[in-house]
Amino acid sequence: MDINPKDFIETVYVRGVQISLVASGDGTEIIYHKLNPGVRWALEPTEGWTALEYFLVLSGELRYPSDNGYKVLKPGDSFYRSPVTDHHIFQSYQTTEFLYITSQPIFHHYSKASHGIMDLAVSIEEKDGYTVDHCSRIKRWSMLIGEELGFNAKQLLVLNNASFLHDVGKVKVPLSILQKPGKLTPKEWEIMKKHTTFGRELLESTQVPSLVDAGPIVEQHHERYDGTGYPFGLKKNEISIEASIIAVVDSYDAITSDRVYQKGRPKEEAIEEIFRCRGTMYHPDIVDIFLSLQNKMI
Incomplete structure:
Protein backbone atom coordinates (compact mmCIF):
# COMPACT_ATOMS: atom_id res chain seq x y z
CA MET A 1 0.00 0.00 0.00
CA ASP A 2 1.49 3.34 -1.09
CA ILE A 3 1.13 6.39 1.13
CA ASN A 4 1.57 9.81 -0.52
CA PRO A 5 2.95 12.39 1.95
CA LYS A 6 1.01 15.06 0.04
CA ASP A 7 -2.18 13.44 1.32
CA PHE A 8 -1.28 14.09 4.96
CA ILE A 9 -3.38 16.72 6.72
CA GLU A 10 -0.73 17.32 9.39
CA THR A 11 2.58 15.75 10.37
CA VAL A 12 4.46 15.77 13.68
CA TYR A 13 7.95 14.39 14.29
CA VAL A 14 8.77 13.01 17.74
CA ARG A 15 12.26 11.57 18.20
CA GLY A 16 12.36 8.49 16.00
CA VAL A 17 8.68 8.69 15.06
CA GLN A 18 6.71 10.35 12.29
CA ILE A 19 2.99 10.78 13.07
CA SER A 20 0.78 12.01 10.23
CA LEU A 21 -2.97 12.58 10.17
CA VAL A 22 -4.19 11.00 6.92
CA ALA A 23 -7.96 11.46 7.26
CA SER A 24 -10.50 12.57 9.84
CA GLY A 25 -14.29 12.55 9.90
CA ASP A 26 -17.27 11.72 12.12
CA GLY A 27 -14.88 11.24 15.05
CA THR A 28 -12.77 8.65 13.24
CA GLU A 29 -9.09 9.31 12.50
CA ILE A 30 -6.58 7.49 10.32
CA ILE A 31 -3.02 8.20 11.44
CA TYR A 32 0.13 7.10 9.60
CA HIS A 33 3.11 6.12 11.77
CA LYS A 34 6.72 5.61 10.76
CA LEU A 35 9.03 4.29 13.49
CA ASN A 36 12.82 4.22 13.34
CA PRO A 37 14.55 0.98 14.37
CA GLY A 38 14.35 0.32 18.11
CA VAL A 39 11.50 2.75 18.75
CA ARG A 40 8.58 1.68 20.97
CA TRP A 41 4.92 2.59 20.54
CA ALA A 42 2.05 1.68 22.85
CA LEU A 43 -1.68 1.34 23.34
CA GLU A 44 -2.97 1.89 26.86
CA PRO A 45 -6.38 1.99 28.53
CA THR A 46 -7.73 5.41 29.45
CA GLU A 47 -10.65 6.12 31.74
CA GLY A 48 -13.74 7.08 29.75
CA TRP A 49 -12.12 6.11 26.44
CA THR A 50 -14.29 3.61 24.52
CA ALA A 51 -12.79 3.77 21.04
CA LEU A 52 -12.03 0.97 18.62
CA GLU A 53 -8.26 1.13 18.04
CA TYR A 54 -6.83 -0.75 15.07
CA PHE A 55 -3.57 -0.70 13.16
CA LEU A 56 -2.28 -2.39 10.03
CA VAL A 57 1.44 -2.95 9.47
CA LEU A 58 2.55 -1.66 6.05
CA SER A 59 6.27 -2.43 6.23
CA GLY A 60 8.87 -3.60 8.72
CA GLU A 61 8.09 -5.56 11.91
CA LEU A 62 6.67 -4.87 15.36
CA ARG A 63 7.47 -7.14 18.31
CA TYR A 64 5.27 -7.17 21.41
CA PRO A 65 5.10 -9.21 24.63
CA SER A 66 2.19 -11.61 25.09
CA ASP A 67 1.25 -14.30 27.60
CA ASN A 68 3.22 -16.82 25.54
CA GLY A 69 6.40 -14.83 25.02
CA TYR A 70 6.92 -12.33 22.23
CA LYS A 71 4.88 -12.10 19.04
CA VAL A 72 5.83 -10.39 15.77
CA LEU A 73 3.56 -8.44 13.44
CA LYS A 74 4.72 -8.31 9.80
CA PRO A 75 3.39 -6.44 6.74
CA GLY A 76 -0.29 -7.25 6.27
CA ASP A 77 -0.77 -8.18 9.94
CA SER A 78 -3.13 -6.15 12.07
CA PHE A 79 -3.96 -5.63 15.74
CA TYR A 80 -7.07 -4.16 17.34
CA ARG A 81 -8.90 -3.73 20.61
CA SER A 82 -12.37 -2.26 21.24
CA PRO A 83 -11.82 -0.73 23.69
CA VAL A 84 -8.24 -1.07 24.88
CA THR A 85 -8.42 -2.61 28.37
CA ASP A 86 -4.78 -3.68 28.84
CA HIS A 87 -1.40 -2.15 28.12
CA HIS A 88 0.32 -3.16 24.88
CA ILE A 89 3.82 -2.03 23.91
CA PHE A 90 5.32 -2.63 20.46
CA GLN A 91 8.93 -2.28 19.33
CA SER A 92 10.23 -1.83 15.79
CA TYR A 93 13.36 -3.78 14.91
CA GLN A 94 13.71 -2.05 11.56
CA THR A 95 12.07 1.00 10.00
CA THR A 96 8.38 0.23 10.35
CA GLU A 97 5.25 1.86 8.92
CA PHE A 98 1.67 1.28 9.95
CA LEU A 99 -1.77 2.85 9.71
CA TYR A 100 -3.50 3.45 13.02
CA ILE A 101 -7.28 3.91 13.02
CA THR A 102 -9.26 5.11 16.01
CA SER A 103 -13.01 5.70 16.24
CA GLN A 104 -12.49 8.69 18.56
CA PRO A 105 -10.31 11.72 17.68
CA ILE A 106 -6.92 11.68 19.39
CA PHE A 107 -4.29 13.06 16.98
CA HIS A 108 -3.86 16.59 18.30
CA HIS A 109 -3.80 15.65 21.98
CA TYR A 110 -1.59 12.64 21.26
Missing part, protein backbone atom coordinates in the same frame (compact mmCIF):
# COMPACT_ATOMS: atom_id res chain seq x y z
CA SER A 111 0.93 14.52 19.12
CA LYS A 112 1.04 17.69 21.23
CA ALA A 113 1.59 15.89 24.55
CA SER A 114 4.24 13.53 23.15
CA HIS A 115 6.07 16.11 21.06
CA GLY A 116 6.20 18.78 23.75
CA ILE A 117 7.46 16.61 26.58
CA MET A 118 10.04 14.73 24.47
CA ASP A 119 11.46 17.96 23.03
CA LEU A 120 11.71 19.33 26.55
CA ALA A 121 13.72 16.30 27.69
CA VAL A 122 16.17 16.70 24.81
CA SER A 123 16.61 20.43 25.44
CA ILE A 124 17.41 19.72 29.08
CA GLU A 125 20.06 17.10 28.34
CA GLU A 126 21.81 19.58 26.02
CA LYS A 127 21.72 22.37 28.63
CA ASP A 128 22.98 19.92 31.25
CA GLY A 129 26.12 19.27 29.21
CA TYR A 130 25.26 15.80 27.89
CA THR A 131 25.28 14.71 24.28
CA VAL A 132 21.88 14.64 22.55
CA ASP A 133 21.78 10.85 22.91
CA HIS A 134 21.88 10.76 26.71
CA CYS A 135 18.13 10.26 27.20
CA SER A 136 18.00 7.69 24.43
CA ARG A 137 20.85 5.70 25.98
CA ILE A 138 19.23 5.71 29.40
CA LYS A 139 15.97 4.53 27.86
CA ARG A 140 17.60 1.80 25.77
CA TRP A 141 19.63 0.38 28.65
CA SER A 142 16.72 0.60 31.10
CA MET A 143 14.45 -1.28 28.72
CA LEU A 144 17.03 -4.06 28.28
CA ILE A 145 17.04 -4.56 32.04
CA GLY A 146 13.24 -4.33 32.27
CA GLU A 147 12.85 -7.00 29.61
CA GLU A 148 15.41 -9.18 31.37
CA LEU A 149 13.31 -8.86 34.55
CA GLY A 150 10.22 -9.98 32.64
CA PHE A 151 8.29 -6.73 32.99
CA ASN A 152 4.76 -6.79 31.60
CA ALA A 153 3.60 -4.36 28.91
CA LYS A 154 2.40 -1.71 31.36
CA GLN A 155 5.67 -1.78 33.32
CA LEU A 156 7.67 -1.54 30.09
CA LEU A 157 5.61 1.40 28.83
CA VAL A 158 6.00 3.34 32.07
CA LEU A 159 9.73 2.51 32.29
CA ASN A 160 10.15 3.60 28.67
CA ASN A 161 8.73 7.03 29.49
CA ALA A 162 10.33 7.45 32.91
CA SER A 163 13.82 6.55 31.70
CA PHE A 164 13.72 8.96 28.76
CA LEU A 165 12.22 11.75 30.86
CA HIS A 166 14.15 11.14 34.09
CA ASP A 167 15.72 14.62 34.18
CA VAL A 168 12.89 16.64 32.65
CA GLY A 169 12.41 18.52 35.94
CA LYS A 170 15.72 20.31 35.36
CA VAL A 171 13.74 22.72 33.20
CA LYS A 172 12.94 24.51 36.48
CA VAL A 173 16.57 24.64 37.64
CA PRO A 174 18.37 27.92 36.80
CA LEU A 175 21.02 27.57 34.09
CA SER A 176 23.52 29.25 36.40
CA ILE A 177 23.27 26.16 38.60
CA LEU A 178 22.77 23.58 35.87
CA GLN A 179 25.84 24.71 33.91
CA LYS A 180 28.09 25.78 36.79
CA PRO A 181 31.61 24.41 36.11
CA GLY A 182 32.60 24.31 39.79
CA LYS A 183 31.17 22.72 42.89
CA LEU A 184 27.67 23.78 43.87
CA THR A 185 27.13 25.65 47.13
CA PRO A 186 24.88 23.94 49.72
CA LYS A 187 22.02 26.28 48.73
CA GLU A 188 22.52 25.57 45.01
CA TRP A 189 22.63 21.84 45.70
CA GLU A 190 19.28 21.99 47.51
CA ILE A 191 17.76 23.67 44.44
CA MET A 192 19.32 21.09 42.11
CA LYS A 193 17.91 18.20 44.14
CA LYS A 194 14.40 19.53 43.61
CA HIS A 195 14.54 18.57 39.92
CA THR A 196 13.24 15.09 40.70
CA THR A 197 10.06 16.45 42.29
CA PHE A 198 9.74 19.09 39.57
CA GLY A 199 9.85 16.23 37.05
CA ARG A 200 7.04 14.33 38.74
CA GLU A 201 4.91 17.45 38.90
CA LEU A 202 5.51 18.22 35.24
CA LEU A 203 4.56 14.70 34.12
CA GLU A 204 1.43 14.74 36.29
CA SER A 205 0.40 18.03 34.66
CA THR A 206 0.20 16.35 31.21
CA GLN A 207 -2.72 14.16 32.39
CA VAL A 208 -1.43 11.46 30.00
CA PRO A 209 -1.82 8.21 32.02
CA SER A 210 1.53 6.63 31.16
CA LEU A 211 3.36 9.91 31.85
CA VAL A 212 1.51 10.39 35.14
CA ASP A 213 2.50 6.84 36.14
CA ALA A 214 6.12 7.64 35.25
CA GLY A 215 6.14 10.59 37.65
CA PRO A 216 6.94 8.74 40.91
CA ILE A 217 9.75 6.84 39.17
CA VAL A 218 11.27 10.09 37.92
CA GLU A 219 11.02 11.50 41.45
CA GLN A 220 12.85 8.48 42.92
CA HIS A 221 15.66 7.97 40.41
CA HIS A 222 18.23 9.61 42.73
CA GLU A 223 17.21 7.55 45.76
CA ARG A 224 19.93 5.13 46.86
CA TYR A 225 19.68 1.57 48.13
CA ASP A 226 21.28 2.45 51.49
CA GLY A 227 18.97 5.43 52.08
CA THR A 228 21.52 8.15 51.28
CA GLY A 229 19.72 9.46 48.19
CA TYR A 230 17.10 12.15 47.64
CA PRO A 231 14.45 13.57 47.82
CA PHE A 232 13.02 11.25 50.53
CA GLY A 233 15.94 9.10 51.70
CA LEU A 234 14.15 5.91 50.67
CA LYS A 235 16.06 2.64 50.94
CA LYS A 236 16.02 -0.91 49.59
CA ASN A 237 12.55 -2.01 48.48
CA GLU A 238 10.99 1.33 49.42
CA ILE A 239 12.40 2.46 46.06
CA SER A 240 10.50 1.35 42.97
CA ILE A 241 12.37 -1.23 40.92
CA GLU A 242 12.04 1.02 37.85
CA ALA A 243 13.77 3.89 39.67
CA SER A 244 16.49 1.47 40.81
CA ILE A 245 17.11 0.54 37.17
CA ILE A 246 17.40 4.16 36.07
CA ALA A 247 19.72 4.92 39.01
CA VAL A 248 22.26 2.37 37.78
CA VAL A 249 22.25 3.21 34.07
CA ASP A 250 22.11 6.97 34.68
CA SER A 251 25.13 6.75 36.99
CA TYR A 252 27.05 4.68 34.45
CA ASP A 253 26.36 7.21 31.70
CA ALA A 254 27.22 10.14 33.97
CA ILE A 255 30.58 8.56 34.84
CA THR A 256 31.51 7.90 31.21
CA SER A 257 30.25 11.20 29.71
CA ASP A 258 32.16 14.44 29.32
CA ARG A 259 30.41 17.19 31.31
CA VAL A 260 31.00 20.88 31.99
CA TYR A 261 32.55 20.07 35.36
CA GLN A 262 34.28 16.73 34.68
CA LYS A 263 35.92 14.62 32.00
CA GLY A 264 34.31 11.27 31.24
CA ARG A 265 36.11 8.22 32.61
CA PRO A 266 36.75 4.91 30.81
CA LYS A 267 33.93 2.36 30.75
CA GLU A 268 36.05 -0.10 32.70
CA GLU A 269 36.35 2.36 35.60
CA ALA A 270 32.61 3.04 35.49
CA ILE A 271 31.81 -0.66 35.68
CA GLU A 272 34.21 -1.08 38.61
CA GLU A 273 32.54 1.79 40.46
CA ILE A 274 29.03 0.46 39.84
CA PHE A 275 30.10 -2.95 41.14
CA ARG A 276 31.86 -1.41 44.15
CA CYS A 277 28.60 0.35 45.09
CA ARG A 278 26.49 -2.80 44.67
CA GLY A 279 24.28 -3.15 47.73
CA THR A 280 25.09 0.33 49.03
CA MET A 281 24.15 2.93 46.43
CA TYR A 282 22.59 0.51 43.95
CA HIS A 283 20.13 -2.37 44.13
CA PRO A 284 22.31 -5.52 43.98
CA ASP A 285 19.99 -7.43 41.65
CA ILE A 286 19.90 -4.55 39.18
CA VAL A 287 23.68 -4.25 39.25
CA ASP A 288 24.03 -7.97 38.51
CA ILE A 289 21.68 -7.76 35.52
CA PHE A 290 23.36 -4.58 34.29
CA LEU A 291 26.78 -6.23 34.40
CA SER A 292 25.46 -9.35 32.64
CA LEU A 293 24.16 -7.19 29.78
CA GLN A 294 27.35 -5.18 29.26
CA ASN A 295 27.89 -6.60 25.77
CA LYS A 296 24.55 -5.08 24.75
CA MET A 297 25.23 -1.70 26.35
CA ILE A 298 26.60 -0.04 23.23
Whole structure:
Protein backbone atom coordinates (compact mmCIF):
# COMPACT_ATOMS: atom_id res chain seq x y z
CA MET A 1 0.00 0.00 0.00
CA ASP A 2 1.49 3.34 -1.09
CA ILE A 3 1.13 6.39 1.13
CA ASN A 4 1.57 9.81 -0.52
CA PRO A 5 2.95 12.39 1.95
CA LYS A 6 1.01 15.06 0.04
CA ASP A 7 -2.18 13.44 1.32
CA PHE A 8 -1.28 14.09 4.96
CA ILE A 9 -3.38 16.72 6.72
CA GLU A 10 -0.73 17.32 9.39
CA THR A 11 2.58 15.75 10.37
CA VAL A 12 4.46 15.77 13.68
CA TYR A 13 7.95 14.39 14.29
CA VAL A 14 8.77 13.01 17.74
CA ARG A 15 12.26 11.57 18.20
CA GLY A 16 12.36 8.49 16.00
CA VAL A 17 8.68 8.69 15.06
CA GLN A 18 6.71 10.35 12.29
CA ILE A 19 2.99 10.78 13.07
CA SER A 20 0.78 12.01 10.23
CA LEU A 21 -2.97 12.58 10.17
CA VAL A 22 -4.19 11.00 6.92
CA ALA A 23 -7.96 11.46 7.26
CA SER A 24 -10.50 12.57 9.84
CA GLY A 25 -14.29 12.55 9.90
CA ASP A 26 -17.27 11.72 12.12
CA GLY A 27 -14.88 11.24 15.05
CA THR A 28 -12.77 8.65 13.24
CA GLU A 29 -9.09 9.31 12.50
CA ILE A 30 -6.58 7.49 10.32
CA ILE A 31 -3.02 8.20 11.44
CA TYR A 32 0.13 7.10 9.60
CA HIS A 33 3.11 6.12 11.77
CA LYS A 34 6.72 5.61 10.76
CA LEU A 35 9.03 4.29 13.49
CA ASN A 36 12.82 4.22 13.34
CA PRO A 37 14.55 0.98 14.37
CA GLY A 38 14.35 0.32 18.11
CA VAL A 39 11.50 2.75 18.75
CA ARG A 40 8.58 1.68 20.97
CA TRP A 41 4.92 2.59 20.54
CA ALA A 42 2.05 1.68 22.85
CA LEU A 43 -1.68 1.34 23.34
CA GLU A 44 -2.97 1.89 26.86
CA PRO A 45 -6.38 1.99 28.53
CA THR A 46 -7.73 5.41 29.45
CA GLU A 47 -10.65 6.12 31.74
CA GLY A 48 -13.74 7.08 29.75
CA TRP A 49 -12.12 6.11 26.44
CA THR A 50 -14.29 3.61 24.52
CA ALA A 51 -12.79 3.77 21.04
CA LEU A 52 -12.03 0.97 18.62
CA GLU A 53 -8.26 1.13 18.04
CA TYR A 54 -6.83 -0.75 15.07
CA PHE A 55 -3.57 -0.70 13.16
CA LEU A 56 -2.28 -2.39 10.03
CA VAL A 57 1.44 -2.95 9.47
CA LEU A 58 2.55 -1.66 6.05
CA SER A 59 6.27 -2.43 6.23
CA GLY A 60 8.87 -3.60 8.72
CA GLU A 61 8.09 -5.56 11.91
CA LEU A 62 6.67 -4.87 15.36
CA ARG A 63 7.47 -7.14 18.31
CA TYR A 64 5.27 -7.17 21.41
CA PRO A 65 5.10 -9.21 24.63
CA SER A 66 2.19 -11.61 25.09
CA ASP A 67 1.25 -14.30 27.60
CA ASN A 68 3.22 -16.82 25.54
CA GLY A 69 6.40 -14.83 25.02
CA TYR A 70 6.92 -12.33 22.23
CA LYS A 71 4.88 -12.10 19.04
CA VAL A 72 5.83 -10.39 15.77
CA LEU A 73 3.56 -8.44 13.44
CA LYS A 74 4.72 -8.31 9.80
CA PRO A 75 3.39 -6.44 6.74
CA GLY A 76 -0.29 -7.25 6.27
CA ASP A 77 -0.77 -8.18 9.94
CA SER A 78 -3.13 -6.15 12.07
CA PHE A 79 -3.96 -5.63 15.74
CA TYR A 80 -7.07 -4.16 17.34
CA ARG A 81 -8.90 -3.73 20.61
CA SER A 82 -12.37 -2.26 21.24
CA PRO A 83 -11.82 -0.73 23.69
CA VAL A 84 -8.24 -1.07 24.88
CA THR A 85 -8.42 -2.61 28.37
CA ASP A 86 -4.78 -3.68 28.84
CA HIS A 87 -1.40 -2.15 28.12
CA HIS A 88 0.32 -3.16 24.88
CA ILE A 89 3.82 -2.03 23.91
CA PHE A 90 5.32 -2.63 20.46
CA GLN A 91 8.93 -2.28 19.33
CA SER A 92 10.23 -1.83 15.79
CA TYR A 93 13.36 -3.78 14.91
CA GLN A 94 13.71 -2.05 11.56
CA THR A 95 12.07 1.00 10.00
CA THR A 96 8.38 0.23 10.35
CA GLU A 97 5.25 1.86 8.92
CA PHE A 98 1.67 1.28 9.95
CA LEU A 99 -1.77 2.85 9.71
CA TYR A 100 -3.50 3.45 13.02
CA ILE A 101 -7.28 3.91 13.02
CA THR A 102 -9.26 5.11 16.01
CA SER A 103 -13.01 5.70 16.24
CA GLN A 104 -12.49 8.69 18.56
CA PRO A 105 -10.31 11.72 17.68
CA ILE A 106 -6.92 11.68 19.39
CA PHE A 107 -4.29 13.06 16.98
CA HIS A 108 -3.86 16.59 18.30
CA HIS A 109 -3.80 15.65 21.98
CA TYR A 110 -1.59 12.64 21.26
CA SER A 111 0.93 14.52 19.12
CA LYS A 112 1.04 17.69 21.23
CA ALA A 113 1.59 15.89 24.55
CA SER A 114 4.24 13.53 23.15
CA HIS A 115 6.07 16.11 21.06
CA GLY A 116 6.20 18.78 23.75
CA ILE A 117 7.46 16.61 26.58
CA MET A 118 10.04 14.73 24.47
CA ASP A 119 11.46 17.96 23.03
CA LEU A 120 11.71 19.33 26.55
CA ALA A 121 13.72 16.30 27.69
CA VAL A 122 16.17 16.70 24.81
CA SER A 123 16.61 20.43 25.44
CA ILE A 124 17.41 19.72 29.08
CA GLU A 125 20.06 17.10 28.34
CA GLU A 126 21.81 19.58 26.02
CA LYS A 127 21.72 22.37 28.63
CA ASP A 128 22.98 19.92 31.25
CA GLY A 129 26.12 19.27 29.21
CA TYR A 130 25.26 15.80 27.89
CA THR A 131 25.28 14.71 24.28
CA VAL A 132 21.88 14.64 22.55
CA ASP A 133 21.78 10.85 22.91
CA HIS A 134 21.88 10.76 26.71
CA CYS A 135 18.13 10.26 27.20
CA SER A 136 18.00 7.69 24.43
CA ARG A 137 20.85 5.70 25.98
CA ILE A 138 19.23 5.71 29.40
CA LYS A 139 15.97 4.53 27.86
CA ARG A 140 17.60 1.80 25.77
CA TRP A 141 19.63 0.38 28.65
CA SER A 142 16.72 0.60 31.10
CA MET A 143 14.45 -1.28 28.72
CA LEU A 144 17.03 -4.06 28.28
CA ILE A 145 17.04 -4.56 32.04
CA GLY A 146 13.24 -4.33 32.27
CA GLU A 147 12.85 -7.00 29.61
CA GLU A 148 15.41 -9.18 31.37
CA LEU A 149 13.31 -8.86 34.55
CA GLY A 150 10.22 -9.98 32.64
CA PHE A 151 8.29 -6.73 32.99
CA ASN A 152 4.76 -6.79 31.60
CA ALA A 153 3.60 -4.36 28.91
CA LYS A 154 2.40 -1.71 31.36
CA GLN A 155 5.67 -1.78 33.32
CA LEU A 156 7.67 -1.54 30.09
CA LEU A 157 5.61 1.40 28.83
CA VAL A 158 6.00 3.34 32.07
CA LEU A 159 9.73 2.51 32.29
CA ASN A 160 10.15 3.60 28.67
CA ASN A 161 8.73 7.03 29.49
CA ALA A 162 10.33 7.45 32.91
CA SER A 163 13.82 6.55 31.70
CA PHE A 164 13.72 8.96 28.76
CA LEU A 165 12.22 11.75 30.86
CA HIS A 166 14.15 11.14 34.09
CA ASP A 167 15.72 14.62 34.18
CA VAL A 168 12.89 16.64 32.65
CA GLY A 169 12.41 18.52 35.94
CA LYS A 170 15.72 20.31 35.36
CA VAL A 171 13.74 22.72 33.20
CA LYS A 172 12.94 24.51 36.48
CA VAL A 173 16.57 24.64 37.64
CA PRO A 174 18.37 27.92 36.80
CA LEU A 175 21.02 27.57 34.09
CA SER A 176 23.52 29.25 36.40
CA ILE A 177 23.27 26.16 38.60
CA LEU A 178 22.77 23.58 35.87
CA GLN A 179 25.84 24.71 33.91
CA LYS A 180 28.09 25.78 36.79
CA PRO A 181 31.61 24.41 36.11
CA GLY A 182 32.60 24.31 39.79
CA LYS A 183 31.17 22.72 42.89
CA LEU A 184 27.67 23.78 43.87
CA THR A 185 27.13 25.65 47.13
CA PRO A 186 24.88 23.94 49.72
CA LYS A 187 22.02 26.28 48.73
CA GLU A 188 22.52 25.57 45.01
CA TRP A 189 22.63 21.84 45.70
CA GLU A 190 19.28 21.99 47.51
CA ILE A 191 17.76 23.67 44.44
CA MET A 192 19.32 21.09 42.11
CA LYS A 193 17.91 18.20 44.14
CA LYS A 194 14.40 19.53 43.61
CA HIS A 195 14.54 18.57 39.92
CA THR A 196 13.24 15.09 40.70
CA THR A 197 10.06 16.45 42.29
CA PHE A 198 9.74 19.09 39.57
CA GLY A 199 9.85 16.23 37.05
CA ARG A 200 7.04 14.33 38.74
CA GLU A 201 4.91 17.45 38.90
CA LEU A 202 5.51 18.22 35.24
CA LEU A 203 4.56 14.70 34.12
CA GLU A 204 1.43 14.74 36.29
CA SER A 205 0.40 18.03 34.66
CA THR A 206 0.20 16.35 31.21
CA GLN A 207 -2.72 14.16 32.39
CA VAL A 208 -1.43 11.46 30.00
CA PRO A 209 -1.82 8.21 32.02
CA SER A 210 1.53 6.63 31.16
CA LEU A 211 3.36 9.91 31.85
CA VAL A 212 1.51 10.39 35.14
CA ASP A 213 2.50 6.84 36.14
CA ALA A 214 6.12 7.64 35.25
CA GLY A 215 6.14 10.59 37.65
CA PRO A 216 6.94 8.74 40.91
CA ILE A 217 9.75 6.84 39.17
CA VAL A 218 11.27 10.09 37.92
CA GLU A 219 11.02 11.50 41.45
CA GLN A 220 12.85 8.48 42.92
CA HIS A 221 15.66 7.97 40.41
CA HIS A 222 18.23 9.61 42.73
CA GLU A 223 17.21 7.55 45.76
CA ARG A 224 19.93 5.13 46.86
CA TYR A 225 19.68 1.57 48.13
CA ASP A 226 21.28 2.45 51.49
CA GLY A 227 18.97 5.43 52.08
CA THR A 228 21.52 8.15 51.28
CA GLY A 229 19.72 9.46 48.19
CA TYR A 230 17.10 12.15 47.64
CA PRO A 231 14.45 13.57 47.82
CA PHE A 232 13.02 11.25 50.53
CA GLY A 233 15.94 9.10 51.70
CA LEU A 234 14.15 5.91 50.67
CA LYS A 235 16.06 2.64 50.94
CA LYS A 236 16.02 -0.91 49.59
CA ASN A 237 12.55 -2.01 48.48
CA GLU A 238 10.99 1.33 49.42
CA ILE A 239 12.40 2.46 46.06
CA SER A 240 10.50 1.35 42.97
CA ILE A 241 12.37 -1.23 40.92
CA GLU A 242 12.04 1.02 37.85
CA ALA A 243 13.77 3.89 39.67
CA SER A 244 16.49 1.47 40.81
CA ILE A 245 17.11 0.54 37.17
CA ILE A 246 17.40 4.16 36.07
CA ALA A 247 19.72 4.92 39.01
CA VAL A 248 22.26 2.37 37.78
CA VAL A 249 22.25 3.21 34.07
CA ASP A 250 22.11 6.97 34.68
CA SER A 251 25.13 6.75 36.99
CA TYR A 252 27.05 4.68 34.45
CA ASP A 253 26.36 7.21 31.70
CA ALA A 254 27.22 10.14 33.97
CA ILE A 255 30.58 8.56 34.84
CA THR A 256 31.51 7.90 31.21
CA SER A 257 30.25 11.20 29.71
CA ASP A 258 32.16 14.44 29.32
CA ARG A 259 30.41 17.19 31.31
CA VAL A 260 31.00 20.88 31.99
CA TYR A 261 32.55 20.07 35.36
CA GLN A 262 34.28 16.73 34.68
CA LYS A 263 35.92 14.62 32.00
CA GLY A 264 34.31 11.27 31.24
CA ARG A 265 36.11 8.22 32.61
CA PRO A 266 36.75 4.91 30.81
CA LYS A 267 33.93 2.36 30.75
CA GLU A 268 36.05 -0.10 32.70
CA GLU A 269 36.35 2.36 35.60
CA ALA A 270 32.61 3.04 35.49
CA ILE A 271 31.81 -0.66 35.68
CA GLU A 272 34.21 -1.08 38.61
CA GLU A 273 32.54 1.79 40.46
CA ILE A 274 29.03 0.46 39.84
CA PHE A 275 30.10 -2.95 41.14
CA ARG A 276 31.86 -1.41 44.15
CA CYS A 277 28.60 0.35 45.09
CA ARG A 278 26.49 -2.80 44.67
CA GLY A 279 24.28 -3.15 47.73
CA THR A 280 25.09 0.33 49.03
CA MET A 281 24.15 2.93 46.43
CA TYR A 282 22.59 0.51 43.95
CA HIS A 283 20.13 -2.37 44.13
CA PRO A 284 22.31 -5.52 43.98
CA ASP A 285 19.99 -7.43 41.65
CA ILE A 286 19.90 -4.55 39.18
CA VAL A 287 23.68 -4.25 39.25
CA ASP A 288 24.03 -7.97 38.51
CA ILE A 289 21.68 -7.76 35.52
CA PHE A 290 23.36 -4.58 34.29
CA LEU A 291 26.78 -6.23 34.40
CA SER A 292 25.46 -9.35 32.64
CA LEU A 293 24.16 -7.19 29.78
CA GLN A 294 27.35 -5.18 29.26
CA ASN A 295 27.89 -6.60 25.77
CA LYS A 296 24.55 -5.08 24.75
CA MET A 297 25.23 -1.70 26.35
CA ILE A 298 26.60 -0.04 23.23
